[in-house]
Each structure stands twice: as structure tokens, then as C-alpha cells.
Amino acid sequence: MSKIRCTVAQLSPLTSGVTRVVLTPESQVPYRPGQYLQIWLSDEDKRPFSIASIAAQGQLELHIGGAVTDQYASQALAHLQQHSEITAEVGLGQAFWREHSQNPIILLAGGTGFSYVYSIAQAIAAAGVKRPVFLYWGVRDESALYHQTELAAWAATDEHYRFIPVVQNPTEQWQGRTGLVHEAILQDFVSLEAYDIYLAGPFAMAGVVRAAFLEQGGKREQMFADAFAYI
Ligand SMILES: Cc1cc2nc3c(=O)[nH]c(=O)nc-3n(C[C@H](O)[C@H](O)[C@H](O)COP(=O)(O)OP(=O)(O)OC[C@H]3O[C@@H](n4cnc5c(N)ncnc54)[C@H](O)[C@@H]3O)c2cc1C
Incomplete structure (x- = not known):
């Protein structure tokens, strides 16, 4: 873990409710794909956010959003808007990508949980992994699929990768999967035993996913989520 000063280089909308944040650390900072950082709002108030980028990119990218009523995100964004420099603790969490495992991979994102899987997906692509990778991204509305085009292109260029967006409240035009994202996975895999x-x-x-996936053969030691430490 590294505590570091960062310049707020960019705040730009990804959707009406999610902001892309780019931070430039004062020196290169190590972290693993899938780790998170904490933004220090004060010495007593530190907010965790998944890092969407990978370390080779130099800058730190975050996707901050969620429900409009959610002060967790809005207070952090206000802090970033009001300060050109902030303090962050980088390289936190145990749910980072296990690069040396040979198991096929399922990446499951709910809403802005996408930031976490995006980092791992980029690391997988950079490493040229040649084993099956299934990226499921569940959102309430289609408009929240801010990287859909890029991910569909990624999946189209490599037979090992699949991208499955799942919309909870679809419009009539939506032709893809619907419902809750983990239920789509439960429908698609008879057993989850083999997967990271x-x-x-x-x-x-x-919490819901952990219980349901264990029931469907998933192995606890092959399921990774920093949220497990909080629930
Ligand atoms: C370590 C850590 C890192 C974090 N990183 C970030 C971050 O990078 N950015 C950020 O904004 N916040 C982050 N948070 C805060 C928190 O995780 C987010 O507020 C949350 O992920 C926001 O989800 P959402 O509102 O986008 O999802 P929603 O829009 O509420 O849900 C999206 C989809 O998730 C599924 N889903 C939601 N609820 C359920 C349920 N009860 N049962 C089954 N499926 C469900 C559905 O498929 C739904 O369509 C982090 C918190 C921690 C502890």
C-alpha cells in the first residue's frame, strides 16, 4: 500500500450518473489489477474506489457514481471538484487478479463495479491470456453500459472472450439479456466449480451472489470480491 499525493487531471461524465476520474500520482505507484484506492476526504473519512486502470498506464482511472441519493459517491466527487490535489492510498484489497491460475475466468460487474472488472479485463488482454474469459455486466438501464462498444469489439477480436451485458429494466429496443446479472450466470453455467x-x-x-454461486458448485477460494470483507 502506498500513500501518495495526486493531481486531479480529469473529471468527465461517462453517463448522467457516473463520472470518469483521472488522477496523476506525484510518482509512479504500484498496484495490481483489481485493487482499489482510498481517497482521503479527511484523516477520519477515507472512501474506497476500484481502480479502473492498470499500473502500466501511469495515471489512475476511477469510475465514480451510483444512485443519485448516494452520498458515498457524491461527497467524494465534490471533494475532487474542490481540490486540484488530493491524497490517496493506492494498492489496497485482496481481490486482485490471480495471474498464474490456469482456470477459466468469470468477471461479474454490477453497476459501477465495472471499474474493478475493467482493470482485470485490461490486464488479461495485455497478458494475452488464452483461456475462456466471460465478462458479465449488469446494469439497471442500458444507458449505464458506458463501455459496451469497446467490450463488444474486444470480444469480437478474440475467440476466448465473451461479453454479456444484462439489463434489469430493458426498453423495447433492447435485444440482449435481461434480469439480474448473477441470474444470467446461473442460467449459463451448469456448475461454477471450474471457474475463478x-x-x-x-x-x-x-452477498446474494456468494450464496447462489456456492450453491451452484462455485468454490469459495476461487471467488474474489473485496465486498466480502464488508458483509
Ligand atoms: C472496495 C470498494 C470499492 C468500491 N469501488 C467503487 C467504485 O469504483 N465506484 C463507485 O461508484 N463505487 C464504489 N464502491 C461503492 C459501492 O460498491 C458502489 O456504490 C456500488 O457498486 C454501486 O452500485 P450501482 O449503484 O452502480 O449498482 P446498481 O445500479 O444498484 O445495480 C447494478 C446491477 O447489480 C445487480 N444488483 C444490484 N443489487 C442487487 C441485489 N440486491 N441482488 C442481486 N443483484 C443485484 C443487478 O444486476 C443490477 O442491475 C466501492 C466500495 C468498496 C467497498
Whole structure:
């Protein structure tokens, strides 16, 4: 873990409710794909956010959002808007990508939990992994799928990768999967025993997913989520 000063280099909307944040650390900072950082609002108030980038990129990218009523995100964003420099603790969490495992991989994101799986997905692509990778991204509305085009292109260029967006409240035009994201996975895999499963999203989702996946053969030691430490 490294505590470091960062310049707020960019705040730009990904959707009406999610902001892309780019931080430039004062020196290169190590972290693993799937780890998170904490933004220090004060000495007593530190907010964790998954790092969407990978260390080779130099800058730190975050996706901050969620429900409009959610002060967790809005207070952190206000802090970033009001300060050109902030303090962050980088390289936290145990749910990072297990690069040396040979198991096929399921990445499960609920809403802004996408930030976490995006980091791992980029690391997988950079490492040229040649084993099955299934990226499921569940959102309430289609408009929240801010990286859909990129992910569909990624899946189209490599036979090992699949991208499955799952919309909870679809419009009539939506032609993809619907419902809760973990239920789509339960439908698609008779057993989850063989898979390394990385997941991030609302705490309530993490609890539901853990119980349901264990029931469907998932191995606890092959399921990774920092939310498990909070629930
Ligand atoms: C270590 C850590 C890192 C964090 N990183 C971030 C971050 O990078 N960015 C950020 O904004 N916040 C982050 N948070 C805070 C928190 O995790 C987010 O507020 C949360 O992921 C926001 O989800 P959402 O509102 O986007 O999802 P929602 O829009 O509420 O849900 C998206 C989808 O998730 C599934 N889902 C939701 N609830 C349930 C349920 N009860 N049962 C089954 N499925 C469900 C559904 O498929 C739904 O469509 C982090 C928290 C911690 C502890």
C-alpha cells in the first residue's frame, strides 16, 4: 500500500450518473489489477474506489457514481471538484487478479463495479491470456453500459472472450439479456466449480451472489470480491 499525493487531471461524465476520474500520482505507484484506492476526504473519512486502470498506464482511472441519493459517491466527487490535489492510498484489497491460475475466468460487474472488472479485463488482454474469459455486466438501464462498444469489439477480436451485458429494466429496443446479472450466470453455467470468479457491485449483490454461486458448485477460494470483507 502506498500513500501518495495526486493531481486531479480529469473529471468527465461517462453517463448522467457516473463520472470518469483521472488522477496523476506525484510518482509512479504500484498496484495490481483489481485493487482499489482510498481517497482521503479527511484523516477520519477515507472512501474506497476500484481502480479502473492498470499500473502500466501511469495515471489512475476511477469510475465514480451510483444512485443519485448516494452520498458515498457524491461527497467524494465534490471533494475532487474542490481540490486540484488530493491524497490517496493506492494498492489496497485482496481481490486482485490471480495471474498464474490456469482456470477459466468469470468477471461479474454490477453497476459501477465495472471499474474493478475493467482493470482485470485490461490486464488479461495485455497478458494475452488464452483461456475462456466471460465478462458479465449488469446494469439497471442500458444507458449505464458506458463501455459496451469497446467490450463488444474486444470480444469480437478474440475467440476466448465473451461479453454479456444484462439489463434489469430493458426498453423495447433492447435485444440482449435481461434480469439480474448473477441470474444470467446461473442460467449459463451448469456448475461454477471450474471457474475463478471476480465480482464487484453493491454489497447486497455480493452477498446474494456468494450464496447462489456456492450453491451452484462455485468454490469459495476461487471467488474474489473485496465486498466480502464488508458483509
Ligand atoms: C472496495 C470498494 C470499492 C468500491 N469501488 C467503487 C467504485 O469504483 N465506484 C463507485 O461508484 N463505487 C464504489 N464502491 C461503492 C459501492 O460498491 C458502489 O456504490 C456500488 O457498486 C454501486 O452500485 P450501482 O449503484 O452502480 O449498482 P446498481 O445500479 O444498484 O445495480 C447494478 C446491477 O447489480 C445487480 N444488483 C444490484 N443489487 C442487487 C441485489 N440486491 N441482488 C442481486 N443483484 C443485484 C443487478 O444486476 C443490477 O442491475 C466501492 C466500495 C468498496 C467497498
